[in-house]
Amino acid sequence: MTPACAQDDLQTTPTRLTLQVTADPPGERCRRLETSDAAPLGSVSLHRTFHDDFDTHPLVNGKWVPHYAGGAAWPEARYWGGDGSDFKRKTSYNGEQQIYVDPRYGGRSITPLGLDPFKIQDGILSIVASRTPAALKTLLFDNEYVSGILTTQSSFAQKYGYFEIRAKIPVGTGVWPAFWMLANDGGWPPEIDVMEGRGGRPGDLVMTTHWRIPATGKVESCGFDFRVPDAPGQFHDYGVLWAPDRLVYFIDRKPVTDARVPVGFEDPMYMIVNLAMGSKFFGGVGVVDAETPVTVAFEIDRISAYQIDP
Template identity: 70%
Template structure:
């Protein structure tokens, strides 16, 4: 389900989008929902009601993300994504990419040794003036064999060990990088390790400037089949300007936001009952996600996914 969004404005003029306040008010749809997702940034938008929330997690990246204890740099614990691609130990490749998705990077950190006997000292995380950059770069030829012959080294941050929450609003403020094979994302997975559910608050299609995708994934209880429903939105200069991308998860619905304006919602599917944790990553290469493609000679040698902050809120009434 594809759509375009010409202009975007904050839901409440008094909210300063450059900050993550301790308390937040969002507009939320309040009518009955069908089983499919729908755009709600249209002239005939459904009725909206205010919802108050309080902040439960925040990182504005004034320091290196590994200094705070809030983040892990690879998938941890049990993660039942397709083909069990993350079942390997910490020293393996499997916790640090998804072969199912056709990814061509490996997620590294300064402590990661790959197939070497000592850490390789690769750091894909750079902090400048309160902005975190997750940097993807072509793998040095001398290290390629030690890194399972992946074309790129990049980074992932997950709160799987430190923070998860049932219901609430989850938000990233970021610039969306461009290029052949470039695939940035901010998303949620269930803390019990099952898959789905999955909430993709933001995915960028690297070959389509300003194209932002928001998607809900779930499993149909009767058949066991996995389904998803999502839409594309066009955000002007998303690769040059910071914007807020978020998802509000309630008992009865999931609502997606751009600059805290609701743009998409869907009835909460069955199976959305376990707390979820946050993931922010920069993948390179995709065989199942349109507009990204495989890396090639036209792909940038270095890509930066710039992130101003990541925050989470809980609904006051919950």
């Protein structure tokens, strides 16, 4: 596939971007784009609307909050809990074994515990998951790990455009890093999983779209796994273009899969980046065990969003 115009230096983030995309009508189900001749290509011109290159701590600039914002109609609608609960800080339905913390979070305590999973060094954000200290386990609802999540639900959401993360994908039993998007109205689905890492399968990542069939209420999903062998040790770009007629997923700004935009994608969407630990349902992750690393770092160089030019 032909790379995007901005491929010469992936370390920089242009304010304007041109992506090559499929030009033929996309199908209702997603398809892999294996080679440049899999489908005719056109181009989309974009301008940047959101950017964080993590030169400073993510909680000082107002772009992110370190928990779910609440009001989401999930399989378990549990995110209305206050600061003294875990309701906004994990998805128990998935079998997750971490709790998302930040320096101001106290769990069952009335005072902050001062736990900070967000580390900044040389312009790289590391979301660090670590074994819960024994002395704090009861205060943190007996979760095996403390980790971090960042969401723009309260600060940035956009309908259509290109959304991208540049990151390394950590590995290990129970390790589940993700960059994804939800509707700003709090409904679920739709959901766009730009990148999810299968920690037990190094170099394996998945890109998936989720939607609901109005007539039946059934949730449908379509996505593919991709092999990026050096993903744990090297930074790569993972992105999605949400256009009025299609969703196109990218690795290093090369299109790898696309589909027609499903029903229900009417509301602006916000971005989420997190490092979960443990899963009952997501293949290649599994539950944390004695082999799971004591600490895991999800390294992120930058996150950006672009809007499609008129």
